[in-house]
Amino acid sequence: MKTSFRTIALVFGREFRAYFATPLAAVFLLVFLALSAGLAFFAGGFFERGQADLGPFFAWHPWLFLILMPAIGMRLWADERRSGVIELLMTLPVRAHEVVIGKFLAGWAFTAVALVLTMSFWLVTLYLGSPDNGIVVASYIGSFLMAGAFLAISACISAMTKNQVIAFILAAIVSFLLVMSGTNLVLAALRGWAPAFVVDLVQSLSFITNFDRLTRGVLEAPAVILFLSTIVLALWINVQVVDAKKAA
Amino acid sequence: MQLVQASGLVKTFSRLRAVDGVSLEVSRGEVVGFLGPNGAGKSTTMKMLTGFLEPDAGTASIAGHDVFADPIAARRHLGYLPEGAPAYGDMTVADFLAFVGRMRGLSNAVLGERLAEMVERVNLAAVWNRPIDALSKGFKRRVGIAQALIHDPEVLILDEPTDGLDPNQKHDMRELISAIAPGKAIVISTHILEEVEAICSRVVIIAEGKVVADATPAALLDAAAVDGQRPTLETVFRSITGSKAA
Numbered sequence: 182m183k184t185s186f187r188t189i190a191l192v193f194g195r196e197f198r199a200y201f202a203t204p205l206a207a208v209f210l211l212v213f214l215a216l217s218a219g220l221a222f223f224a225g226g227f228f229e230r231g232q233a234d235l236g237p238f239f240a241w242h243p244w245l246f247l248i249l250m251p252a253i254g255m256r257l258w259a260d261e262r263r264s265g266v267i268e269l270l271m272t273l274p275v276r277a278h279e280v281v282i283g284k285f286l287a288g289w290a291f292t293a294v295a296l297v298l299t300m301s302f303w304l305v306t307l308y309l310g311s312p313d314n315g316i317v318v319a320s321y322i323g324s325f326l327m328a329g330a331f332l333a334i335s336a337c338i339s340a341m342t343k344n345q346v347i348a349f350i351l352a353a354i355v356s357f358l359l360v361m362s363g364t365n366l367v368l369a370a371l372r373g374w375a376p377a378f379v380v381d382l383v384q385s386l387s388f389i390t391n392f393d394r395l396t397r398g399v400l401e402a403p404a405v406i407l408f409l410s411t412i413v414l415a416l417w418i419n420v421q422v423v424d425a426k427k428a429a
Numbered sequence: 430m431q432l433v434q435a436s437g438l439v440k441t442f443s444r445l446r447a448v449d450g451v452s453l454e455v456s457r458g459e460v461v462g463f464l465g466p467n468g469a470g471k472s473t474t475m476k477m478l479t480g481f482l483e484p485d486a487g488t489a490s491i492a493g494h495d496v497f498a499d500p501i502a503a504r505r506h507l508g509y510l511p512e513g514a515p516a517y518g519d520m521t522v523a524d525f526l527a528f529v530g531r532m533r534g535l536s537n538a539v540l541g542e543r544l545a546e547m548v549e550r551v552n553l554a555a556v557w558n559r560p561i562d563a564l565s566k567g568f569k570r571r572v573g574i575a576q577a578l579i580h581d582p583e584v585l586i587l588d589e590p591t592d593g594l595d596p597n598q599k600h601d602m603r604e605l606i607s608a609i610a611p612g613k614a615i616v617i618s619t620h621i622l623e624e625v626e627a628i629c630s631r632v633v634i635i636a637e638g639k640v641v642a643d644a645t646p647a648a649l650l651d652a653a654a655v656d657g658q659r660p661t662l663e664t665v666f667r668s669i670t671g672s673k674a675a
Contacts, residue, residue, distance in 0.1 A: 265512070266515045268481050272480060274533060
């Protein structure tokens, strides 16, 4: 598959800047910082635990991302379709996968900015005590990978519609299912009738279970592979959707 | 070699056959006016010519490159103004044109020259650093033309380039198209018949997805003449497409 990295870089640059061209970036960063801090302090007992670690902070990330990543991804393709720019974009001498990758990387880089801004937490815990920095680093990597998986799913769904609201809601629902698949609620409902390997499979796909593994400080291969392969699969579907539904 | 060559293009949306066997050839130096009532299949045909839409049957090529088998090569020779002149509203005119130019592979040196020429030719100096969202319809349309011309393509496909412009702007747009026409093959869809007489060297009329006339404006009028009196193009258009629809 021929790939022009120049095209990917150009699309990336345009999309990354586009986040900051509207109030979306500021609103997103504020909400993300406020919620991740608020939840860690008030619902996670960040201080009461009396431990210098970031566990209560990271524990909320799956729940935050399942709402916030669809918010970042929803405009990536739906807006192109609504405005008709997709027609211009896809008649330039570029390949669909170059545009798909460029757009995804722009959203992912924006997420990285949001995560970097939360590192003030890390500094606070370093000041207050001595957190296990290995765990913190592994957790950040896990959080970034999980966010990428949510984002790729959101971008893919965004390519299926010209309506950003629909893109957001569908992406949030799919993300919710992936988060919930590891909980007893879902597993108990399956255990009654599904064969054991299906239950195991569903459980192994759970974003929460896999993210928890990473926040324990070990970059476990299965968890990393799950998130990376989710990204690859979602982007591959994204390319197919863009190719097939160019005119819809 | 024909710069634009399409044969037997067919496109069906759910049950509606939007384009039904359209063939079209455009050679260098020609400006083809693509006419037809709303819903006749003009935009759909143009989308297939550009390779944006895949036809159910038929082939299309731009400058000798099949638009589906070798899309990247075909698109390099093509400048396209989609219906409604879409653009990234959050970008300034300068940034947007530079983005399109780079996506088309222009080097920075060439891009600089081309941007300077676009400012001049398409008359964009007044809005150069303004966001596209803040522009009037006339300027947006001009930005759309400028992005189609940025790489100086051999083939231009313009879907309603003068739609929504005031009479002065329409005049300017026609002047521009006439000025760039030599050496290029241009296809323009329009509803404005006077425009066709002013700038087009050939008229292709489609109705219900089929080509119903393909001639020079003069030949079309002569063929419809009664007692040596040429009718207006509008009368011809109405008699050809109106009877089809009835």
